[in-house]
Structures are given as structure tokens and as C-alpha cells.
Amino acid sequence: MPIVHIELIEGRSQAAIKKMVQDVTTAVATNTGAPAEHVHVVVNEMAKERYAVGGVLKSDEN
Numbered sequence: 001m002p003i004v005h006i007e008l009i010e011g012r013s014q015a016a017i018k019k020m021v022q023d024v025t026t027a028v029a030t031n032t033g034a035p036a037e038h039v040h041v042v043v044n045e046m047a048k049e050r051y052a053v054g055g056v057l058k059s060d061e062n
Helices: 014-032
Strands: 003-009 040-046
Touching: 003 014, 014 040
Parallel strands: 003 040
Antiparallel strands: none
């Protein structure tokens, strides 16, 4: 049973997340031979105030 974890900064639409999950499931099933119904996808969305790159919060970027 493949398990895929995806970390994203919040802000994408429900439709975009749904499409991404479908595409990831298809790619994993195709490349591993696992049935799509056995592919688990976990999406974690982070607030911009809780994610930083190079010491700068994403919420502080232009």
C-alpha cells in the first residue's frame, strides 16, 4: 500500500487539490503496479505564517 505525503502552502482551490490527488494516484499506481484503490494520499496544508524559507516567513514575502 503506497502512502504519499504532500505538503503545500494553503491557498489552492478544492478542485485543484482534487485534481492533484487524482493525478498523483494515477502516477503511483502506474509506476508501482499497486491498484489505485490501495494508494493513499495525505495532503497537509500549512498557513503562510507557519512556513519559512531562508529564515523568512512566506507571509512576509511580497
